[in-house]
Amino acid sequence: MTVGLVDGEPFTYYDSNIRREVPRQEWMAKAVYAAYWDQQTQISMRTEPTFRTNIEVAKQRFNQTGGIHTVQQMYGCEWDDETGVTGAFHQYGYDGSDFIALDFRTMTYVAPVMQAIPTKQKWDSDRAELENIKSYFTQGCIEWLKKYVSYGKSTLERTVRPxxxxxxxxxxxxxxxxxxxxxxxxxxxxxxxxxxxxxxxxxxxxxxxxxxxxxxxxxxxxxxxxxxxxxxxxxxxxxxxxxxxxxxxxxxxxxxxxxxxxxxxxxAALVLVAINVAGFVLWRRSRTGNRKADRN
The missing domain is CATH 2.60.40.10 (Immunoglobulins)
Known part of the structure; x- marks a missing residue:
């Protein structure tokens, strides 16, 4: 399953049962062209076998033969619409624990567990893919984030008193x-x-x-x-x-x-909160971006 969020609000959804990317906000359903949903559906469908493979690889690394296991990917970009400062995150988890994450300062992966070291070595050596990732998060993701914010502005920037x-x-x-x-x-x-x-x-x-x-x-x-x-x-x-x-x-x-x-x-106080969500995530202070397929 995939869930897209902007400012913590879910706006797209896909799972392997419905096999269709669908909007979770009325503003999103009205804003984008019909082909958008076809494209995002194809991306999510192509990602399914990769995640199945990732689970099998992780089971071997952790010497597991059975049981129920979960691979999670969370990534997205951040944009402060007041200062213009941007940021990004790209990380994976296995069975609810951190597995590997990209450090955007060095453009190398961090492996918090020894089972992730082979993946780190493989991904660190693929400099062309790292450049593609850097380009996506610093350009394409931010562009889509700004679009999503503009699409849902009336909803995302509303205030409802408690x-x-x-x-x-x-x-x-x-x-x-x-x-x-x-x-x-x-x-x-x-x-x-x-x-x-x-x-x-x-x-x-x-x-x-x-x-x-x-x-x-x-x-x-x-x-x-x-x-x-x-x-x-x-x-x-x-x-x-x-x-x-x-x-x-x-x-x-x-x-x-x-x-x-x-x-x-x-x-009277304005409180800003950062939210971590498992799955596919896109954010801002203004936080979000359009998705791309990923790999193991």
Missing amino acids: EVSLLQKDPSSPVTCHATSFFPKGIVVTWRNDGVDKHSDVEVGETLPNGDGTFQISSKLTVKPEDWKMNSYSCVVQHSQEDIPVDKNIRTNQGGLPWGNIVGCVA
Whole structure:
């Protein structure tokens, strides 16, 4: 399977069951010509046997005879649309661990495990292919990245304010600060005790997709019931560039009455987050690029 992402948003998809490259964003479906999907389908189909071969090679290198194994490739380019600075990444993983990656400063491969050394030696010696890779990531990938950003600008650059609630099962349970329905993904949820950042007794969850293009995140604060009377606690949610009102009452299983002295607030701050995704990935601050077939 392949997944293309721009600014962390999936916009193309292919797998060996459907055997067809398809759009995952309406703006992408409308922006490109029909032949684009035929071309990308052919690229992904040609890549399938290469990945099957890669798995067999890796099994031999790791002295494996059976089991379920996974080869992952992640690559793409980065472009800062304010400074013009660009970058790239090109790496492989096997069974969820790093296997080999290209260092674009030296244009040589880095092998973090001994089983990848034969691949490093083979790929480092192919200077013509390295030049092709360098050309693609410094030119073609950036050009496609800028196209994708322009195609999806209204969606990629939109801001959807988070809805924030304070939740508690009972007076002895942790208080959960839950932010949901926000975009972009970058967000920071913290707790404060009498205005001072609090890091102990805090559990922050992952930022998860809602399925509608927005995201959600929760952070739990564990405090003894008697401490509520002596302290003032606040949940601070940093997202976008505006203050967002937060329900100051803690919703509970006992009818929504507040327990203790706690307030919620949303601070104005712009948070930029870098996202790593397994598979085929294209990015920017503005991040992305058109794909090309790869080899082992």
